[in-house]
Amino acid sequence: MLVMLCAFMFSVHILVIDHFSPKVDCVKMSCIQFFVCAVISTVFMFALETPDFASLxxxxxxxxYSGILSSGVGYTLQIIGQxxxxxxxxxxxxxxxxxxxxxxxxxxLHEKFSPKEAIGSLLIFAAIILxxxxxxIFQKICGKGRRNLNV
Structure with a gap:
């Protein structure tokens, strides 16, 4: 259920970026998004956790790293790229x-991954290419068994 909710929220995020990115400065939009995320995360941190300064x-x-590079830079590049x-x-x-x-x-990192992980990645990649x-071309590859194929 959590994965489905996450996928839904990411699709909403992509549609919001598609709507607003032609109308506003992308870097400013990313900064506002970054600030809102920080405020909401801080509220939830104090509501659901018991943080202490030493742990932080x-x-x-x-x-x-996760705040600046993963969120800040990553989402800024997503907005600009999208x-x-x-x-x-x-x-x-x-x-x-x-x-x-x-x-x-x-x-x-020289990580090893299982055949199951490799097959999963190949399936994702193949599905996106197809x-x-x-x-x-799709009909040549997959056959013409379906007459009303809407791709």
């Missing part, structure tokens, strides 16, 4: 995040 200070590097693109194509590209993170972990093929 000991985790400062991880907090700053500007002017079709939201459907953008969502397909963004769904490759797990594939790219697995490949990056393999290259940079979904972007023109109708004629």
């Amino acid at each position: 200070w000991s985790a400062k590097t991880a907090i700053l 500007q002017g693109n079709d939201p459907t194509v953008s969502s397909l590209i963004l769904s490759l995040e797990s594939v790219f993170s697995m490949i990056s972990g393999w290259i940079v 979904s972007q093929l023109p109708k004629e």
